[in-house]
Amino acid sequence: MKLIFERGAPGRGCDLVPPCTLPLPDLGGFARTASPRLPQVSETELSRHYTALAGRTRGVNGGFYPLGSCTMKYNPKAGEAAAALPGFTGVHPLQPAHTVQGCLETLAQAERYLCEITGMDAMNFQPAAGAHGEFTGLLLIKAYHAARGDGPRTKMLVPDSAHGTNPASAAMAGFEVVNIPSLPDGCVDLDALRAAAGPDTAGLMLTNPNTVGLFDKNILAITEIVHAAGGLCYYDGANLNAVMGVARPGDMGFDVVHLNLHKTFATPHGGGGPGSGPVGCKALLVPYLPGARPECLPEGWRWHRESHSVGDVKAFHGNFLVVVRALAYILTLGREGIPQAARNAVLNANYLMSRLRGHYDLAYDRPCMHEFVLTLEPLKQQTGVSALDIAKALLDRGIHPPTMYFPLIVHEALMIEPTETEPRETLDEAADALLEILAEARRAPADLHAMPRTTPVRRPDEVAAARKPVLRYCWEGPAT
Numbered sequence: 504m505k506l507i508f509e510r511g512a513p514g515r516g517c518d519l520v521p522p523c524t525l526p527l528p529d530l531g532g533f534a535r536t537a538s539p540r541l542p543q544v545s546e547t548e549l550s551r552h553y554t555a556l557a558g559r560t561r562g563v564n565g566g567f568y569p570l571g572s573c574t575m576k577y578n579p580k581a582g583e584a585a586a587a588l589p590g591f592t593g594v595h596p597l598q599p600a601h602t603v604q605g606c607l608e609t610l611a612q613a614e615r616y617l618c619e620i621t622g623m624d625a626m627n628f629q630p631a632a633g634a635h636g637e638f639t640g641l642l643l644i645k646a647y648h649a650a651r652g653d654g655p656r657t658k659m660l661v662p663d664s665a666h667g668t669n670p671a672s673a674a675m676a677g678f679e680v681v682n683i684p685s686l687p688d689g690c691v692d693l694d695a696l697r698a699a700a701g702p703d704t705a706g707l708m709l710t711n712p713n714t715v716g717l718f719d720k721n722i723l724a725i726t727e728i729v730h731a732a733g734g735l736c737y738y739d740g741a742n743l744n745a746v747m748g749v750a751r752p753g754d755m756g757f758d759v760v761h762l763n764l765h766k767t768f769a770t771p772h773g774g775g776g777p778g779s780g781p782v783g784c785k786a787l788l789v790p791y792l793p794g795a796r797p798e799c800l801p802e803g804w805r806w807h808r809e810s811h812s813v814g815d816v817k818a819f820h821g822n823f824l825v826v827v828r829a830l831a832y833i834l835t836l837g838r839e840g841i842p843q844a845a846r847n848a849v850l851n852a853n854y855l856m857s858r859l860r861g862h863y864d865l866a867y868d869r870p871c872m873h874e875f876v877l878t879l880e881p882l883k884q885q886t887g888v889s890a891l892d893i894a895k896a897l898l899d900r901g902i903h904p905p906t907m908y909f910p911l912i913v914h915e916a917l918m919i920e921p922t923e924t925e926p927r928e929t930l931d932e933a934a935d936a937l938l939e940i941l942a943e944a945r946r947a948p949a950d951l952h953a954m955p956r957t958t959p960v961r962r963p964d965e966v967a968a969a970r971k972p973v974l975r976y977c978w979e980g981p982a983t
Contacts, residue, residue, distance in 0.1 A: 571918025622753020726756025
């Protein structure tokens with residue numbers, strides 16, 4: 504497929520944008536000396552190019568997408584319709600509060616429902632993504648200890664079953680990361696936690712269910728140990744799919760939580776575009792929340808900033824239309840539908856796991872939550888077929904691969920999350936495909952090394968792509 508720069512011809516164009524009718528400013532020495540090298544294409548060429556590009560892109564509407572830890576579930580179109588309402592799309596963050604009363608009330612309503620779901624006392628929507636939200640949550644913990652004059656608390660406890668961004672965010676926030684090992688059952692080693700917790704402990708970062716898809720049965724003891732040492736507990740709620748409406752982080756003993764609205768609450772993943780990673784917290788951390796939150800007074804809604812806020816973590820008030828989509832999802836499901844969605848997510852994961860049990864090796868052979876992890880290490884030792892080979896073979900069957908080689912505590916890992924939006928028929932098709940691939944791996948392992956055979960991109964050099972990316976198109980000839 505040609506790049507957009509390789510299409511068209513000099514002088515060709517289209518009139519999608521009307522010409523400027525205002526006088527152009529004098530840019531002085533900042534003006535270009537040559538025209539920018541832009542594609543010169545007609546509207547027909549432009550439309551065909553991006554239509555073809557969309558056809559080569561894989562998304563949740565294109566088929567089964569069991570990407571573990573990411574919750575690639577169907578996004579209801581009702582959310583898109585709500586976010587497209589003119590009263591929402593036509594606003595500007597610098598408008599006076601009295602002109603955006605409906606928007607402020609929408610944010611307040613979303614905050615109220617998400618606080619109810621998480622067991623928190625307040626929620627802020629300024630963070631734009633998951634890691635951004637967890638970094639913000641750590642800033643709250645840091646500000647809390649600083650306000651108390653508790654400077655020696657510099658260590659953040661992070662289990663090895665936590666999400667990989669947790670230690671990175673802790674390090675960015677200035678904490679020393681202390682790794683806490685897991686036991687063979689996938690749960691946190693309580694003895695190791697007790698030994699690590701002390702007067703230098705700022706807090707604990709925990710994912711529950713963790714990244715091996717298990718709910719830690721000792722969760723209340725874990726948070727109690729950290730609190731007894733004077734630390735605070737941070738809950739990575741990026742993927743709340745298994746427990747929303749069923750178990751609340753606040754009731755587990757957590758003081759701060761972040762959410763990924765694009766995972767649990769069915770907003771688009773955006774491919775690096777607008778996202779939302781709101782941060783919720785208990786009352787003791789509310790004075791440190793970033794940005795501004797809606798506040799209702801007798802005369803109407805207004806923006807309120809906390810007196811000891813950590814400051815802004817993003818321009819303006821976050822990505823508002825993402826919050827609108829999430830609120831539409833919450834209102835659509837309601838009090839009964841939200842826990843049912845969580846139960847369906849758990850049911851689907853356990854059903855698919857049961858279909859594969861006895862064929863593939865389970866990293867933890869016990870009931871899972873919303874996802875489960877296979878280990879392909881025995882298969883690789885027997886046949887040379889790796890987790891990567893299995894994942895690539897799925898592409899030829901129209902199935903997006905599961906998450907590969909994560910979590911790190913499982914060798915040759917494939918993490919599978921079917922989500923609650925898939926019917927049994929789809930799960931059976933995926934199970935049949937995985938079983939067929941397994942049979943082929945044992946019969947003709949060399950064949951799997953050559954897969955996928957049908958995709959536009961087959962097996963790129965991923966190391967070179969990461970370390971030496973080609974990010975610029977090389978033009979032939981001078982600029983026109």
